[in-house]
Amino acid sequence: MTTEQAPSPGISRRRLLGSAGAAGAAGLVAGGAAGAYASEAARETPEPLTSVGATAVPFHGGHQAGITTPLQAHGHLLAFDLKAGANRKAAAALLRRWSRTARQLTAGEAPPDDTGIALDAGPSSLTVTFGFGRTFFGKVGLDDRLPEALAPLPHFVSDALDPKRSDGDLWIQIGADDALVAFHALRALQREAAGTARLRWQMNGFNRTPGATDRPMTTRNLMGQIDGTNNPKPTDDDFERRIFVPEKGEPAWMAGGSYAVVRRIRMLLDAWDHLSLERQEKVIGRRKSDGAPLSGGTETTPVRLDKVNADGSLAIAGAAHVRVAAPASNQGAAMLRRPFSYHDGFRADGAPDAGLLFIAWQADPMKGFVPVQRKLDLGDDLSRFLRHEASALFAVPPGCAPGEYVGQALLEG
Amino acid sequence: MTTEQAPSPGISRRRLLGSAGAAGAAGLVAGGAAGAYASEAARETPEPLTSVGATAVPFHGGHQAGITTPLQAHGHLLAFDLKAGANRKAAAALLRRWSRTARQLTAGEAPPDDTGIALDAGPSSLTVTFGFGRTFFGKVGLDDRLPEALAPLPHFVSDALDPKRSDGDLWIQIGADDALVAFHALRALQREAAGTARLRWQMNGFNRTPGATDRPMTTRNLMGQIDGTNNPKPTDDDFERRIFVPEKGEPAWMAGGSYAVVRRIRMLLDAWDHLSLERQEKVIGRRKSDGAPLSGGTETTPVRLDKVNADGSLAIAGAAHVRVAAPASNQGAAMLRRPFSYHDGFRADGAPDAGLLFIAWQADPMKGFVPVQRKLDLGDDLSRFLRHEASALFAVPPGCAPGEYVGQALLEG
Ligand code: HEM
Ligand code: HEM
Secondary structure, three states: OOOEOOOOOOOOHHHHHHHHHHHHHOOOOOOOHHHHHHOOHHHOOOOOOOHHHHOEOOOOOOOOOOOOOOOOOEEEEEEEEEOOOOOHHHHHHHHHHHHHHHHHHHOOOOOOOOOOOOOOOOOOOOEEEEEEEHHHHHHOOOHHHOOHHHOOOOOOOOEOOOHHHOOOOEEEEEEEOOHHHHHHHHHHHHHHHOOOEEEEEEEEEEOOOOOOOOOOOOEEOOOOOEEOOOOOOOOOOOHHHHHOOOOOOOOHHHOOOEEEEEEEEEEOHHHHHHOOHHHHHHHHOEOOOOOOEOOOOOOOOOOOOOOEOOOOOEOOOOOOHHHHHOHHHOOOOOOEEOOEEEEEEEOOOOOEEEEEEEEEEEOOHHHOHHHHHHHHHHHOHHHHHEEEEEEEEEEEOOOOOOOOOOOHHHHHO | OOOEOOOOOOOOHHHHHHHHHHHHHOOOOOOOHHHHHHOOHHHOOOOOOOHHHHOEOOOOOOOOOOOOOOOOOEEEEEEEEEOOOOOHHHHHHHHHHHHHHHHHHHOOOOOOOOOOOOOOOOOOOOEEEEEEEHHHHHHOOOHHHOOHHHOOOOOOOOEOOOHHHOOOOEEEEEEEOOHHHHHHHHHHHHHHHOOOEEEEEEEEEEOOOOOOOOOOOOEEOOOOOEEOOOOOOOOOOOHHHHHOOOOOOOOHHHOOOEEEEEEEEEEOHHHHHHOOHHHHHHHHOEOOOOOOEOOOOOOOOOOOOOOEOOOOOEOOOOOOHHHHHOHHHOOOOOOEEOOEEEEEEEOOOOOEEEEEEEEEEEOOHHHOHHHHHHHHHHHOHHHHHEEEEEEEEEEEOOOOOOOOOOOHHHHHO
């Protein structure tokens, strides 16, 4: 596990609280907010924070945070395009700024000129994950370092993609268990892009609040299903190999990195909710109540695709989502699904604008998302209730060590 | 306080879980989801839930829940218009359905044909609050019961209102500490409107996650300020009189009810974030770090509007928000502010589509929101950083007793 239960060392936002107040009251505040919050911090004694706020996920490490981190309650996805004239040097400076700020924020520290939105809260499991899109490389003269794995995703029959909300040169995934902590990070990181990159699209998502249920790991999606059960597990022998680019992998700067496929998938909830429970369970191949496969057992019992009912029918139907998506049906193809639900109100046609910000992580999209989605696209019973509305693919480099920044081996190597 | 820490009695969603599974596995599922979830519930032993999920706010009571209830982490606001031909009887039937479902959901029970979205979670402090807009009364032949207090709000200079996201015949406020529990309620209630009312507008908001901070009551907004400090307190002598229509009040069906002013107020965050901390604090009249008034003390110290600095200037500036909004500057006018923050991504101009779903509660809008907003509209330093984009006013009847429904005295009395 990459989480620790204690507030990280350094100057926490909580410790800054009282001192900023003191400075303000004494009329000592000079310029921006930064000086004020930082001035007398060392004098303060940290107060205990409850566990939701106090949980910190380290920014530094072999892999970036936000990939194997447990699902967070709030997520923001941001894609940026480089501004005209932004070169490799400018991009490197941006990634350096972003990495520095991400490190501070994830440790619960206040960056310079802080907006104050996250004051009082701890890091609340904040993670910030950076990625590069295919279009990034040509713009900064790094065509020779473009990974083969960033080849454009193929077209799928059921695609109804909005190009304005797809793709992008740079990507940030923000996750946190508190909405204000997540929004605070979004504002701080967006501000730092200003001279170099322009927001292309942005999406908000959510998962269950910590403590709303005792159920661990898996969450429910807006169709009501338990989602995430048959994900590859960090304890699996082949987990690292499936999800992360190996040490001797290609290109070298991606060793320890991963590829993120991002799909905004709207759910046709009015149609879905009209199905009987029995039909809904058949479409997926698992029970809705507890996620157990229709081939028997409990949520974690391995799926038996060959199980036949007394009447001779397949226990898990031929077009059931878990059958069509299973590694066994796709020459072993597997990915780590780590989604957020989304709900952006209602569409003009009265239908909810809601669904899944589907994010799949894998060492190679051609051995993960692509073959599985090809199969789902044609033969999955669930597809009738889904609309893929936006799509993107990003190379997410390995994590960085203290003093380094994410993407350094790409931009300086 | 209206919260209780134990799961409410009755059939909880948790207890239904295992049994629904059992029914499904045995192939006993007949029609919709309802039967399955409810079938063998009584056999199950409830498991303990952690406190966030287990907290239930009673639906029944003298006042509706969601007014004095502590802020919840997630909110949905929904306005509906009656469909052509929907009469008083149809409206009464709708309010009866809605009240029954709200009671079930807030107790953590599963309504018939449940979508399952909230399975595993407890009630998570869910509240559902119903209101009537001015346009409701004529449509159902109840013009004679239209409260004077529902007179249209006056036009304000700084208004830039979108009529499509303003007003409405009927209003629902949903609040919960878990996003899936809140969305679950939204779907269940919207479905029940189907034959009778059509969604007019819908907005999503949020506050801090329970446990992200140890700070009680007050929250921060997206400008980074502590918000809610000088709200009327339930312990104030005049709290009931200010916020709720008195027992002998007019009209009789509103006795124990309250009026909700809803304003979608966008924050011009890019401009705001460019101000120095000192300027930001002057605009409000309180310190950003800890919310203490610039006239001295801590967050809860009474504001001293007459306090003068050593240099002769007012400690709280002439156009500071807390001066212009204070009861002392408005012949005692006061309201209970109970907002959600919102963030719906970014606008075409690159600015965040974010701000406050401002909800003000009072016994009479003419002695609450209206005079205060008139004053703020002309002389408040904060106004320059705000855009009022939508507006509505609803009569929120008293709570109902078991067996009754909200609005019964209006619709049947
Ligand atoms: C909104 C869209 C989707 C929904 C609601 C959905 C829902 C589910 C559910 C309920 C399960 C069973 C529980 C689990 O193992 O997690 C599942 C499994 C799975 N899904 Fe999806 N899914 C969606 C889209 C996709 C897409 C686009 C892909 C990949 C292209 C995918 C790949 C998988 C895989 C690989 C499994 C595990 C199958 C197994 O090994 O048993 N899903 N999904
Ligand atoms: C996005 C818009 C707004 C923001 C960010 C905002 C922010 C604040 C802040 C930070 C405070 C001080 C802390 C507190 O006592 O809660 C405050 C106080 C107050 N605000 Fe606002 N406010 C907004 C809009 C409004 C509106 C529209 C009204 C009513 C028309 C209003 C009425 C009040 C009142 C009555 C107080 C308490 C003043 C006192 O008695 O000290 N506010 N607001």
